[in-house]
Amino acid sequence: MTNHTTIIDLDPDDTARTEAAARFLADSVHKSIVGLVPYSSPKYAGFLRAATRPPAPMRTLLVRMAVRDSHLVGAADWRILPDRLFLNGLTVSERHRGTGVGRELVADGLRIADSLGLTELGLDVIADNSAALSLYGRMGFTLTTTTGWYELPAGAGSDSGPARATDWPSFRAHHDAYGFGDLTLRLSTGDTSKVRLVGRTLRSEQPEPAPGVRACARLIGVERITCTAAVPPPGDFSFLCESVRMLRKL
Ligand SMILES: CC(C)(COP(=O)(O)OP(=O)(O)OC[C@H]1O[C@@H](n2cnc3c(N)ncnc32)[C@H](O)[C@@H]1OP(=O)(O)O)[C@@H](O)C(=O)NCCC(=O)NCCS
Incomplete structure (x- = not known):
């Protein structure tokens, strides 16, 4: 076994590698938010296949894979994005952690x-992920803002006003x-x-779900309602975790 890494x-x-990449990315999800982010979808490989189909200059999504001895290791x-390159997910296979693969994938970015x-x-990184925080710190990223992840009581509350779902067919x-x-x-x-x-879990990016969110939740048969926000939501909630935004200038 060598430590020579190729990044492709x-x-x-390549169906096998696309499915492997989707499994790797599912493994990058912190235990406190499993099921709340798209990587948790069992159909994520299909999304990757579709999103990486256009030629590279036309795409906004780029999956880079680290290979050692023909094996996918990260x-x-x-x-x-218009103003920056954003690392949406990163994972190194358990047996290759601590051997420089994470560093190589970030350097590639x-x-x-x-x-x-x-x-x-x-x-974004979950605040208690010390290995990832340490890797990003070593690579020159610095902490900026924090965001809390919260779970709201699924059945509680009423709709506080009307809202129209503008893109229901494409969403479904x-x-x-x-x-x-x-x-x-x-x-x-x-306003919009x-x-x-994700599955049957709904996430809003406001501390208090906007009008219409609970009506949509009922229509879709949502089982969990969560939100991400800089401040805790009003009323009852469970705190899930905190995530930290890190930035690095070139
Ligand atoms: C975080 C992760 C990607 C790091 O990848 P890796 O290949 O093990 O990291 P590297 O071997 O390249 O290490 C680079 C630096 O990261 C830090 N680091 C890596 N693992 C660490 C650990 N377990 N504890 C503390 N620091 C660690 C070190 O600072 C290291 O620098 P050094 O070698 O100069 O000491 C890997 O642990 C992983 O896949 N974890 C699970 C998924 C995950 O948390 N992804 C990040 C989501 S934001």
Whole structure:
């Protein structure tokens, strides 16, 4: 066994590796939020296959895989945002941890950002993940903001006002195909609010779900309602974990 690592792009026609990459990314999910993020979907490999289908210059998603002795030993999922390269997920296989694979995958991201003319990288990490915090700190990332993950009582509360689901058909189709989907609600004020459904768990990015969220939850048969926010939600909630945003300038 050598420590020589090659880093390659995911080929969507390579079914075995696409499924392996999806399993790797599912392993990157912190135990406190398993089931709440798209990586937990059993259909995530199908999403990866579709999202990596366009040619690289047209894509916003890039999966880089670390290979040693022909074996996949790590995977990183990068998102190309307008202003930065964002590390959406990173995992190294258990038996190869501590041998420099994580460092190589992050260094690869630094090179990609540079080649795209992006001057910043970002990521979110759960606050008690000391190995990941240490890796990112070593690679020059610094802590910025924190966000709490909370679970709200599923049946409690009433709808505080009307909202229209603007993209219901595409949301349902995406959820059926890949096990998760984002729904946009247009409120009576004209503002919009997005919710994400993973399986039967709904997540809103506001401390208090926007009007219409509970009506949608009933329509879809949601079992859990969660939210991510900088401040705790009003009323009853369970605290799940805290995530930290880290940034690095090139
Ligand atoms: C976090 C993770 C990706 C690190 O990958 P890795 O290949 O083991 O890391 P490396 O061997 O490249 O180590 C690079 C640096 O990370 C830090 N590090 C790695 N493992 C660590 C550990 N268990 N404890 C403390 N620091 C650790 C060290 O600072 C190390 O630098 P050093 O070698 O100069 O001491 C890996 O542990 C992993 O896959 N964990 C499970 C999934 C996960 O948590 N993903 C991150 C989600 S944000």
